[in-house]
Amino acid sequence: MFGKKTERKYRKRYSAKASLILFILLFVLGMGAWFIYEIMAIKPADEWFESKASNEGKVSLPKDDAPHQAKMEWWYYNGHLTTESGKRFSFHYTTFIVTDLISHLVKHVSLSDHQTNQRFTDQRRTTVGIDFASATSDGFDFKMDNWTMTGKNGHDQLVAATNQYSFNLTLTSTLPPVLHGEEGIISLEQAGSSYYYSRTRMAISGTVKIGKKIEAVKGIAWFDHQWGDFTTNQLSWDWFSLQLDSGEDVMLYQLRDKLGNPILYTGSVTQNGITEVLSSKDFTLIPGKKWTSKKTGIAYPISWTIQIPKWNMDIKTQGLMENSEFDAMLSTYNIYWEGAVKIEGTHKGTGFMELYGYGDKKK
Incomplete structure (x- = not known):
């Protein structure tokens, strides 16, 4: 069809184009393989998450x-x-989303x-997928039967109802x-790794039935x-939220692995809009009286001495209701203690405590 000269010319041109396409293809594949290897294989999950963060x-x-995907x-209120x-x-x-x-x-x-x-306690679970692509409203709106949790920028609504009790609360x-x-x-x-923020004082109005x-x-x-x-089944913890009458809001967090070894002991004190982050050397948490669940046999330290010398705090917390165990085996397959505490000592106020992982035999 073509002369020899023309044929040689087209072969050269085709060969050059093919070589260029092959080079680009190999480069793209190589960069992709490097990216997957460098990020996913070399770096552990926590470093990869920090990279994304x-x-x-x-x-x-x-x-x-x-x-977020x-x-x-979780979105948590007490x-x-x-x-x-x-x-x-x-x-x-x-409300938890586990993906x-x-x-x-x-x-x-x-x-x-x-x-x-x-x-009164209750729990519910659904395996219906969450459409994260539609979560662009700067807020959340979770509905499950007659339970709702909605919120945006610190203006929230909580509704829960069973045959025994119900509440409908507006929070600001x-x-x-x-x-x-x-x-x-x-x-x-x-x-x-974890993103983590709090709204420490939300005014409530509503009804309880x-x-x-x-x-x-x-x-x-x-x-x-x-x-x-992150995964909670690798952890155990003691967590406190305290709203003191003198104006300070205190969060304390003792995080351990399942063998009881410390992972992260941290906290914060917030007053007049200024937050001071606490390290393990800034506070002490000393467990006191224990309560043992008749249902599960798990013993929880429901009384604690809390000292934060830099803030002249020396207080004791005590669970207001000893039997505040939450059996979540039907939904998240765990058991924890979650309840209100009273505060005595150098400061007064209201507070809550969560004790998680005490049922693990390895701890």
Whole structure:
């Protein structure tokens, strides 16, 4: 069809183009393989997460109120409620998203009546996937049957209802959010890393219903939002949120591995919008009286001495209701202690405590 000269010319041109295409293809494949090897194979999960965190920036609000495509994420509230007649209640309400091949939505709720010493708990779980692509509203809106948790920029609504009790609460943050760790990121070492911030004082108004009696309530809540590339089954911890009458808000966190070895002992004291991050040398937590669950046989230290010398704090906390164990074996396959505490000593106020991992035989 072509002359020899023309044929040689086309062969050279075709060979040059083919060589260029082959070089580009090999370069792209090589860079992709290097990227996967360098990031995923060489770096452990915690370093890879920190790399993503550094590239994406630190916590940014209200954008980060919304869900993230993380391995573990939760939105957590605890609160103290009072009626006009002086009755007192406390609650905790958590929504978890656990992401593996699909996302699981889990809810835990407790309500304690401090007049009758009654404690109500419930839990729910669904395997319906979460559409993270639609989570662009700078907030969250979780609905499961007649339970809802909605929020955006410190204006939140909590609704939970069972045959025994219900509550409908409106919450408004009264202080700026507190970023924990380094601009909202804490390292959990071999367990991974976590974004973490709190709204430490949220004013509450709403209603509580126990049986057929509905009562108006007001109160104060603490909100935590935590997410990242970590797994809780490698950890145990003691966690405290304290709202002191003198104006300080205190978070303390003792994190251990399953053998009881310290991973991270940290905390913060916030006053007048200024937060001081605490290291392990800045505070001591000394366990006291233990309570043993008749149902599970797990012993929890429900009384603690807390000392923070730099802030002239020497206080004791005591669980208001000893039997505040939460059996979550039907939803997250774990058991923990979660309840309100009273505060005595150099400071007064309200508080909550969470004790996790005490049922592990290795601990």
